[in-house]
Amino acid sequence: MEKLGPNPVNSCPLTPLGFLERAATVFADSPSIIYHDTVFTSFQTLRRCLRLASALVSLGISRRDVVSVIAPNVPAMYEMHLGVPMSGAVLNIINTRLYARTVAVLLRHSGSKLIFVDPASLPLVRDALQVLPRVIFVENAYEKEFPPADPSTLT
Structure with missing residues (x-):
């Protein structure tokens, strides 16, 4: 056994993106997200994340x-955790329990080009809104804010 080291046959890096792609292939019709009355299969989740990534690129995110x-x-x-890295961007999750002033400092310091905000968290970001080029509100159909995008263009 000592002679059998890691190689492409018996070892592959486990990444969240690889996990999602595998789940969409092997368990395409299995639930991936269940939230109240919303249910997405693994395949639907992959498509939504690809669409998010493509939309971010269309919005000028590099x-x-x-x-x-x-x-x-x-x-x-959940989709942000996968779709943002798919676009090549860096994901900056900000805790909803922070003070508004702290949130403003974090947003400025991170150099965020775009922020997704849950409407309930809007008071936390009011101070920083002047320095951010674009804000998208995370609601049930947040993807309606996206420009038309083709996920197949992602490399």
Whole structure:
């Protein structure tokens, strides 16, 4: 056994993106997200994350740009954890329990190009809204804010 070291046959890096792609292939019709009355399969989740990533690129988000999110644990937050890295951007999750002044400092310091905000968290970001180029509210259909996008263009 000592001679059998890691190789492409018996070892592959486990990443969240690889996990999602595998789940969408192997368990395509299995539930991936269940939140109240909302249910997405693994395949639907992959498509939604690809669409998010493509939309971010369409909005001008580039590799290493920072995208911030202030939201509770809702389906959109889960999708952000996967879709933002798919676009090449850096995800900056900001705790909803912080003070508004702290949130403003974090947003400025991170250099966020875009922020997704749950409407309930809006008071936390009011001070920082003047320095941010774009804000998208995370609601049930937040993806309606996205421009038309083709996920197949992502590399």
